[in-house]
Amino acid sequence: MKPFQYTRLSTQDLASGTTLRDSTILAGGTNLIDLMKYGVEKPDRLADIGKLPYAQIEESDEGLLLGALVTNADTAYHSAVKKTYPLLHKAILSAASAQLRNRATNGGNLLQRTRCYYFYDTAMPCNKREPGSGCAAINGFNRIHAILGTSASCIATHPSDMCVALAALEAEVHVLRKGATLVIPFDQLHRLPGDHPEKDHNLEPGDLITHIQLPTEGFSDHFEYLKIRDRESYAFALISVAACLKVSEGKIEDIRVALGGVAHKPWKLKKVEKEMIGKVASTDNFQFFAERLIQGAQSFGTNDFKILLVKRAIVRALNSALNPS
Template identity: 85%
Template sequence: MKPFEYTRLSTDDLSSDTALYDTTFLAGGTNLVDLMKYGVEKPDAIADIGQLPYDQIEEFADGLRLGALATNADTAYHPAVKNKYPVLNKAILSAASSQLRNRATNGGNLLQRTRCYYFYDTAMPCNKREPGSGCAAIKGFNRIHAILGTSASCIATHPSDMCVALAALEAKVHILRKGATLVMPFDQIHRLPGEHPEKDHNLEPGDLITHIELPNEGFSQNFEYLKIRDRESYAFALVSVAACLKVSAGKIEDVRVALGGVAHKPWKLKEVEHEFIGKEASTENFKSLAEKLIKGAQGFGTNNFKIPLVKRAIVRALNNALNPS
């Protein structure tokens, strides 16, 4: 591991406009430390943000505010999350192991990097790790890789379960930028790879996530988080679906579907969801929604199976949300 300069930030340090630009933030460290051990991340300076006052989970009139430094475990088991936002509770508890959830933070979860085999293997070309070197996954073993929103430069996927639920809930992210607070819609946080897969998100150097804001509507009655993986625990999703419904007299009043394991970011198309408002909440309409949501999906060989799999998963998740157990 490369030597680095370590500092521990206080709230006073956040008033500086320049001190944080060339610094890598450390919170739980469950992803960053691994990447440093593998030689993928080689920061010159690390700023420990664990002492900053962003670890609270607070209810307010219009929703819930999740501190960026609150752990995934504390978030999942918080009464307001369990009762009002159960799709988020289920998504978080499907992720990683209990030990990691006790350490990993909400802000870190948003910014974790892909689990692509070639990204972690520094002997292999990877445009995400070394821009311009190529993408070994496209013609390699790509079973876990993306089928939507890919580019000639990258077919990696975003690994988070929590982010899929947050995308479905249409959360907002509070960011501290140069001493001022910026609120960014969740769907604007992450990027598709395009020609710059090394850029996972739209944050700027020095930006610090402080809170995640959940809206008042949590879809507590009709929801599902379906995760399909190679083993029941401690495995990343081959395909995951966060499905949320509001139904009245058999008609869809609101529908949210976000996908994980299929793209460089949580995949959600609001324009597709809007097409089904007012339609019957039926398996046939769910099949139609699934077709529209993954239109243009492309496999790369060993991940071709994901295309029919995700269609079935969407329909199953929506039917489960309609009749939750």
């Protein structure tokens, strides 16, 4: 591992205008330290944010404010999350292992990097790791790769489960930028690869995620998080679906569906959701919705199976949300 400078940040450091611009932020370290060991990330300076005051969960009239430094485990087991946002509870607990969830933070979960094998293998070309070097996955082994929103430069997926639930719930992300707080709608946090796959998100160097704001509506009556993976535990999603419904007299009042494992960001289309309002909540209509949501999907060989699988997963998740067991 390349030598680096380590600083533990205090609240006073931030108040005195210490800039994080030239540092890489370290939270739980469960992704960043692995990447440093592999030689994928080579920071000169690490800024450990572990002692900053963002380790609380606060309830208010606007919903629930999750501190960026609250661990994934403490978030999942918080009473308000279990009661009002069971979708998020289920999504977080489907991820990683108990030990990892005890260490991983909410902010780090949002900005964890792709699990593309070639990104981690420094002997292989990868535009995300080394812009301009090529993409080994497009004509390689791409079982875990994207089918939506891909580009000729990159077909990686975002690996988080938590983010898929947060996208469905339409959370917001609070970011400290140059001393001011910026509120970013969840669907604008991550980006599609385009010509710049080295950029996973729309944050700027030095930006610090401080909180995640959950809206008041948690869809606790009709929700499902369905994760399909090669092993039943301790595996990233091949496909995941976060589904939320509101139904009145058999008709759809509100519907939110976000997909994981299919794109460079959680995949959600508001326009397609709006088309469903007022329609009967039926398997036929869920199938129609699934077709619309993944319109234009393109596979790359080893991941051909994902196109049929994701359609079936969407319908299954919506039916489970409609008829909770």
